[in-house]
Amino acid sequence: MTDTAVPASADLSALDLLATLVAVVDDAGRIVYANHALEDAIGLSRRNLQGVDLADWLLPASLWHNALQGAQQHEYAVIRYDTQLRRLLRPPLPVHLVLATTDERARRIVEMLPLEQQARQEREERLLEQTQANKAMIRNLAHEIKNPLGGIRGAAQLLQLELGQRPDLAEYTDVIVHEADRLQALVDRLLEPHRRALQFSDVNIHEVCERVRAVLLAEFPKGLQVVRDYDTSIPEFRGDRELLIQAVLNLAHNAAQALRERIAAGDARITLRTRVQRQVTFGKRRVRLALELHVIDNGPGVPDDIRERIFYPLVSGRDGGTGLGLTLAQTFVQQHQGLIECDSRPGHTDFTILIPLA
Incomplete structure (x- = not known):
């Protein structure tokens, strides 16, 4: 040479x-x-x-x-x-x-x-751009809705007073007030991630998982098995414990909702799995150590028509869903410099939270 x-x-x-x-x-x-x-x-x-x-x-x-x-x-x-x-x-x-x-x-x-990593990086970059755009849209939309909503509710309450002698008409004002309150609650949930300052402390991820597991089993005491698969060597890290609990709970609760039929049949299963990944790339940034937390269920899988949009706000795969659970979970995890990925097929859906540790 x-x-x-x-x-x-x-x-x-x-x-x-x-x-x-x-x-x-x-x-x-x-x-x-x-x-x-x-x-x-x-x-x-x-x-x-x-x-x-x-x-x-x-x-x-x-x-x-x-x-x-x-x-x-x-x-x-x-x-x-x-x-x-x-x-x-x-x-x-x-x-x-x-x-x-x-x-x-x-x-x-x-x-x-x-090539797989390149596709993943491009997907992560798109997801980050999408999340930033969603956050701006949500803040603007929520503020635009909030002011007239208060006016509508106030007017309905005044109208209730005027209609005190007409209970048949007061029923309509009750509907207005109730729906205004429901929309107000939805707006508050949209604005929630942007209002609360992060409160970082040392977090044990298995305490987070155990809290989520307890909530799930309290809500679904029969027909649902919540399996622990923990790597107990994972170190504590700096994070907002309550936000992480909410993020994991949103994923787990979505899984439980998708498992309604299996819960009724008695064979529903959600697995909480923790692992450590080394030399992980987040977009174009490489970290030496990362937490990998899986929320895995044996449900029907994410519908094909929304698979590419599941982290968009107000997109839901079930009737009556608000479509905010996954959006908020992604926001909370991104506030920890991490991301959520999804791998889904019938009988196996795996939402994976990745958060840098070092």
Whole structure:
């Protein structure tokens, strides 16, 4: 290997902080530096990878040779294509490869983003943008509704006084007042996440789960089994305990509502599972340690027609639902820099809360 292909590693060490797989190669395509993510993906240390032709790890190699030739001839500043990364003792990993020249020494940086991870990042970014838009819309809409709603209720109460001698008509004003109160409660729930200041303290996630489990079993004492599957090694973390209880309870309560028929049959099951995930990516941010909390049910699954919209406000899969439970849960979790994901099919729905721990 030439001197120009062996730069000091100090200027490349920052690449180890990235969640994406990164290699620095020389002009001939030999690996100069592999970051930790690439080491983990392939199953070899960077010492063993150094000096190896990257083509040996890409399938098909011809696509890499064509891309490298284009870069050598300065045909493109950046080249992108989908390929597969070979791995030891595991199937090849589909990746989106980005090849770019880094400096005058003809070093090239190769970034490989697993296609599944890329899709997840794009989904997370869309979800975050959607949530921000929802929050702004909800605040504006709630404030626009609240003022005239108070006026309607006040007018109805005055009308009640005028109709004191006409009980047959007072029934109508009772309906107005009742519906105004119901809408006021809905507006208050919409504004709730934006009113309350976060109250952070040390949180034990299993105390949160046990609180949710107790509430569920009190509401559904028969026909519902709430299974504990805890990793008791999970450390405490800084969070708002009450908001986390509400977030998990919203998910669990939604699951219980979807299990009505199974509860009646006596075979409904909700599983609360906790795990630790390492090297997790939230959007474009990588964290060393994250909490993974699953709320799993054996119900019918999320209806196909709302699956992509379940975290939108006022979208509900059941009659009489407000469509706020999942929206509020997502908001509460995002206030902890986390997110909620959903994997659903008939007989198995898994809502997963991910929150950074370190």
